[in-house]
Amino acid sequence: MEYTHLGRTGLKVSRLCLGTMNFGPHTEEADAHRIMDTALEQGINFFDTANVYGWGENRGRTEEIIGSWFALGGGRREKTVLATKVYGDMGDWPNEGRLSALNIRRAVDASLRRLGTDYIDLYQMHHVDRSTPWEEIWQAMEVLVAQGKIVYVGSSNFAGWHIAQAQEAARSRNFLGLTSEQSLYNLLERSIELEVIPAAEYYGLGLIPWSPLHGGLLGGVLRKESEGVRRASGRSAETLAAHRDKLQAYEDLAAELGQEPGDIALAWLLSRPAVTAPIVGPRTLDQLHAAVRAVDLKLDQKTLDQLDEIFPGHRTAPEDYAW
Known part of the structure; x- marks a missing residue:
């Protein structure tokens, strides 16, 4: 496994990040434990989750599964760079979601309990909260850093101007601010190349792409479809229909190179500027x-x-749309 620094920090993480969103809804606890053990054996030290994973009535279940794995000991927690997220609603009552100082305080404590740890390495804002001022958000994060509950702060699904806004507000407080941005990025969806990646590069953020295979469409979907292994449905079927010719050319290129399509998609991301580690789930x-x-x-x-x-x-x- 290769390692790199997370953005401009001194923190070293693996070039792949283990995504855990399937743990609970699709992967049983025992199987999830085996996947995490194997990830460590393969040198993957960077794990990503969120407080809402498990979804619906089972929100928080994924963090609990990771917590039960940490409880097995053997240096599992110490070997893991743990990233989780805050923003999504964890209940129906006011202040059980978003990025108010009150919810951040409550949410981090709840995540720590579920995860069975006393600190989170990378605490990520799952979405921008336009109704909460940055002064409030950064004050809350500064308190968590001072208390030793979190080490670094990251963002997810931010626009380029959100990153700039956040970093300038952090700079005015002499706070490190964001160290990473987690965005949708893959061969089929490259919109973040317009402004998010330039902002990440300028401010020294590590980029953590999610959905690197675009829901499996870049993993050889046409071949699997012809073999009767998989058939796309819903939004994936619409995307497949719109890009069938491109995906066929892509799979033909993979065959010509003697490589699996999914491997090429991940290798392409690893070659891109600012990318720290694609999330594989x-x-x-x-x-x-x-x-x-x-x-x-x-x-x-x-x-x-x-x-x-x-x-x-x-x-x-602005070059892409100006001249």
């Missing part, structure tokens, strides 16, 4: 092993150019 051990392969796959410039031809990206703003 395996439901099974086989899916985890498949993801680890991609770290060793280096794409040459010819292949990168071919991928850009199939899935055109964006120049940074």
Whole structure:
């Protein structure tokens, strides 16, 4: 496994981040424990979760599964760079969601209880809260850092101007501010190249892409469809219909290179500016092993150019839409 610093910090994390969203809803606790053990064995030290994972009536269940794994000991907590999130509603009563100082205080304590730990390495805002001033948010985060409950702060699903707004407010308080941004980013969805990536690079944030295979569509969906292994439905089916020609060209290129489509998608992300670690969310051990392969796959410039031809990206703003 390769390691890199998370943004401009001294924190070293693996080039893959283990996503845990499936733990609970799709992956039983015992299987989740095996996946996490195997991730550590493979050198993955960066785990991502959120307080709302488990969803619906089971919100918080994913954090509980991670907590029961930490409780097994053996240095599991000490070896793990743990990232979780705050923002989503954890109940129906006022102040059980968003980024008020009150909810941040309550939410971090609840996450710590579920996770069975006394600190969170990376505490991420799951979404921007336009109704809460940055002075309030940063004051709350500063208190948590001073109390030793969190070490670093990150964002998720922020626009470029949100990152700038947050960092300038943090700078005025002599606070480190954001160290990472977690965004939707893959070959099919490259919108963040316009402004989010330039902002992340300027402020020294590590980029943590989620949905690197775009819900499996970049994992060889057409081949699996022809083999009767998988059939897209809902939004995935709509995206597949809109991009079938591109996906066919992509899978043909993968076959020509003798590589799995999913490996190429991850290797492409690992080659992109500012990217620290794509989030892989395996439901099974086989899916985890498949993801680890991609770290060793280096794409040459010819292949990168071919991928850009199939899935055109964006120049940074404003050039992409100005001239």
